[in-house]
Amino acid sequence: MKSVRVVVVGAGVIGFSTAVCVAEALPFCSVTLLAEKFSPDTTSDGAAGILFAGKFPDIPLERQRRWFKNSFDHLLDIAQSQHSPEAGVMLSSGWQIFKDVQADKKPFWSEAVIGFRFMTDSELKRFPEHKFGHAFTTIKxxxxxxxxxxxxxxxxxGGLVEQRKVNSLQELSNSYDIIVNCSGLGSKLLVGDNKVYPVRGQVLKVEAPWLQHFIRDGDGKTYIFPGMHCVTIxxxxxxxxxxxxxxxxxxxGILERCSGLEPSIGKAKVxxxxxxxxxxxxxxxxxxxxxxxxxxRVPVVHNYGHGGWGVTLAWGTxxxxxxxxxxxxxxxPLQAKL
Incomplete structure (x- = not known):
């Protein structure tokens, strides 16, 4: 009999990463994942899923660096294994470009990615509006x-999966000993967190097999990310x-801005x-x-609110x-574990 009953709420990249970590590391726990929506209907499904990160203002940089590195190393192992095509994890090289030279030229995650360097003048020539950039290999x-x-x-x-909407933590309290909340935007209602808010993202998937390198404008609003089967712009x-x-x-607007960085996008089929x-x-x-x-008294572990960096930080958090x-x-108490 598995003694401690753990429930994970949420089936996006944060929920499943957390559920896998707990189920694999603590075999004496029975772990159930509950969610209303599963792939392909989660927010994570549409994510470009390329690894770099912005900085959060109130979390020690060391902790953010660890989140990034742990996620990167975990996905790098998959990218370099036979699981790569099935898991949808691959290496991706390219450029992040800026209209102005950054005060903080090296992002905190630069050591974790592969071959990080500043772009040369000749590389920047093709982006006349941009003055500075990073070149590196990361993971998609x-x-x-x-x-x-x-x-x-x-x-x-040994994990169990159940599709159902969880409206309150109360409905879980009798069935589980530990609740892990990975409900993303749902946390606003589930745990009354008014600090979580939506940021709408729209992307296009296009057919452009000739594009091999990612390009990301440093403002985060314009990007071209080649993937296994199509290019996300x-x-x-x-x-x-x-x-x-x-x-x-x-x-x-997306097609216009992306064509400005990569003129051949105009030839891509949406x-x-x-x-x-x-x-x-x-x-x-x-x-x-x-x-x-x-x-x-029920312990609740929270893991949500990653914004646009969910895939990047999922394994680390x-x-x-x-x-x-x-x-x-x-x-x-001992009796709970027996």
Whole structure:
């Protein structure tokens, strides 16, 4: 009999990464993942899924660096293994370009990626409006393949998966000993967090097999990310905007801006359009608390609010969440574990 019952709420890249970490590391726990939506209907599914990160204002840089490096190393192992095509994880080289020279020329994650360097003048020539840039090799993780692959890995570790909407933590309190909340934007209602808000992202998937290198404008609004089967181009960052329908004006703007960086985009066939709401927060919430639910004190571990950096930081924050679950276990009364 597995003694401690753990439930993970949320089936995006944060939820499944966390569920896999817990199920594989703690075989004496029975781990169930509950979610209303699964791949291909999660926000993670539309993510470009390329690894670099912005800086969060109130989280120690060392911790952010560790999140990035742990995620990068985990995905690099997959990219260099036989699982790469099934998991949708591949190496990707290219450029991040800026209209002005950055005060902080080297991002905090520069040591973790492969071959990071500043772009040469001759490389920058093709981007006349940009004065500075980074060249490096990173990883692209395509969640439409990666999430089903993680689910398989989770089930292999003994994990249970159930599709249902969780409206409150109260409904979980009698069935589980530890709750892990990876509900993204859902945390606004589930745990009453008003600090989490949507940032609308719209992207296009295009057929352009001749494009081999990613290009990302440093402002994060214009990008071209070649993948295994198509090229993702974008995008938008519309704070507080909850519209899930495709906006034709945005589509036109994306095609124009991306053609400005890569003229051949004009020749690419549009395969599809996608809109998603990034679960943003000033800082991701990766912490634990004890909540009073129906007369019981139940430990809750939170892991959500990564905004546009979910794929980038998923494995790193999942390992932190695993550490928090271990702390909950240490503090449990002995009879709960028996």
């Amino acid at each position: 993780c395509e969640c439409s393949s990666y999430l089903p692959w993680l689910e398989k890995r989770f089930r292999k570790a 974008g995008g938008t960052r519309q704070e507080g905007d909850r519209r899930l329908q495709v906006d034709e004006g945005d589509t036109k 395969l599809g359009e996608w809109v998603g709401l990034r679960p943003s927060r000033r800082n991701p919430r990766v912490e634990r608390e004890v909540v009073q639910l129906q007369g019981r 999942a390992l932190d969440a695993l550490g928090l679950v271990r702390q909950c276990l240490h503090e449990m």
